[in-house]
Amino acid sequence: MLEKIIKKHYDEIFRYCYHHVNSFSEAEDLCQDTFLSFIEHYGQYRNIGKTKNYLYTIAGNKCKDYYKKQRPLVMEVVPFKETGERIEDMAVLKHMVMCLPEEFKEAVVLRYFQNLKYGDMAAILKISTSLAKYRVKKGVELLAEMEGGSNGTKRN
Numbered sequence: 542m543l544e545k546i547i548k549k550h551y552d553e554i555f556r557y558c559y560h561h562v563n564s565f566s567e568a569e570d571l572c573q574d575t576f577l578s579f580i581e582h583y584g585q586y587r588n589i590g591k592t593k594n595y596l597y598t599i600a601g602n603k604c605k606d607y608y609k610k611q612r613p614l615v616m617e618v619v620p621f622k623e624t625g626e627r628i629e630d631m632a633v634l635k636h637m638v639m640c641l642p643e644e645f646k647e648a649v650v651l652r653y654f655q656n657l658k659y660g661d662m663a664a665i666l667k668i669s670t671s672l673a674k675y676r677v678k679k680g681v682e683l684l685a686e687m688e689g690g691s692n693g694t695k696r697n
Contacts, residue, residue: 543580543583546579546592546596547576550592550593550596551572551576553593553655554572554575554576554596554597554600555568555569555572556654556655557597557600557601557650557651557654557655558571558572558575558600558603558604560635560638560650560654560655561604561607561650562604562607563635563639567607571600571603571604571607572600574603575596575599575600575603576596578599578603579595579596579599591661591664593661594661594664594665597651597655597657597661597665598665598667601647601665601666634684637684637687637688638650638654638680638684640687641680641683641684642683644676645676645677645679645680645683646680647666647676648662648666648673648676648677648680649676649677649680649681649684651665651666652677653677659673659674659677662677
């Protein structure tokens with residue numbers, strides 16, 4: 542049962558951790574810590590909601606703990622099989638997302654990098670669905686302002 546859960550969710554939890562730390566090796570460690578914690582507490586887990594949401598909650602806490610330790614943030618580019626311009630755009634976007642206030646960053650990552658539904662996001666973040674939608678919208682607005690600010694024209 543546990544092996545099936547790990548195989549099913551490992552890649553998406555890894556991507557989630559990677560979006561938080563921008564380091565392949567650190568994301569691997571955080572992802573493994575997430576599943577280790579899940580396994581250690583599996584006996585206490587009550588399958589009230591989705592297992593995936595529970596894993597995202599654990600991973601989010603692991604990422605927060607990572608930042609509390611104040612490790613330096615390393616921007617590492619994931620090797621894409623695309624043009625150099627596309628890779629550069631993704632690196633700039635990731636940097637901009639990392640600069641968002643925590644509550645908006647988390648919402649944007651869950652929605653656009655992890656492709657989660659608003660209801661699932663709300664459960665993971667322990668907020669209402671309407672607040673999850675607001676945080677995504679506000680995060681996107683802040684990103685648009687950052688983008689506009691970088692070339693001298695601010696968008697309204």
